[in-house]
Amino acid sequence: MTIQVQHTAIADVKIIEPRVFGDARGAFLETFNQTEFEAKVARGYTFVQDNHSVSMRNVLRGLHYQIQHPQGKLVRVVVGEVFDVAVDLRRWSPTFGRWVGVRLSAANRRQLWIPPGFAHGFVVLSDVAEFLYKTTALWHPEHERTLLWNDPDVAVEWEFSGEPLVSSKDAVGSRFNEAEVF
Structure with missing residues (x-):
């Protein structure tokens, strides 16, 4: 077993902690395995795109869907x-309108699975962050x-100090009661 899976306050959103193999030379970890993902996280998904963003401290991206x-x-x-x-935007869900937040870092190597039907965003807590994500x-x-x-x-109880830096698009997002939802 190379990953441990933890449930969050929203059952379908899951924290994935990979097993890290380290020694004096450094470390190795498997960041994705389709078979294990389907067995432990979610079935029926295929990833079709990988993205990489670089952002500075207090940059807030989202909440996108x-x-x-x-x-x-x-x-x-x-x-x-x-x-x-x-943020759960699935009208049929018992957690519709609720949010969950998790700290992700290079140090803790955690991953977060966010299924379709959620708005997603993040704020940078370090001087710089490189954020990778696979999409279905x-x-x-x-x-x-x-x-x-x-x-x-x-x-959302965002974790940041000072004012967040947001894009003009993100600054004028829809209010929840006016947003298109699933």
């Missing part, structure tokens, strides 16, 4: 640290939506 071609995401950090957030659907900019990162109805 695609209303058509919804994306499941397997996310991790290879440099620095972020506070990663998923290709990016379709015409279907991308943004949930307002500081919507009081969702009330």
Whole structure:
């Protein structure tokens, strides 16, 4: 077994901790194995795109989702640290409108599985962070939506000091009560 899986407050969102093999030379870890992912995390998903973003301290990206071609995401950090957030936008779900947040870092090597039907975002806690993620659907900019990162109805308790740096698109995201949901 190369991964341990922990449930979060939203059962479908899962923390994945890989087994790390280390010695005086350094370390090795398996970051993805389709068979083990299906056995321990979620079945029926194929990853079709990998993304890599680089951001500075207090950069807040999100909360993004695609209303058509919804994306499941397997996310991790290879440099620095972020506070990663998923918001359940599945109208039928008992956790509809709730959020979960997890610290991901190069040091803890955790990954987070966020299934389709969630808005996703993160804020950078270190001087710089390199964030990698696999998606289950290709990016379709015409279907991308943004949930307002500081919507009081969702009330994400973001972890950062000072003012977040957000894009103009993220600054004018939809309020939860007006957002297109699943």
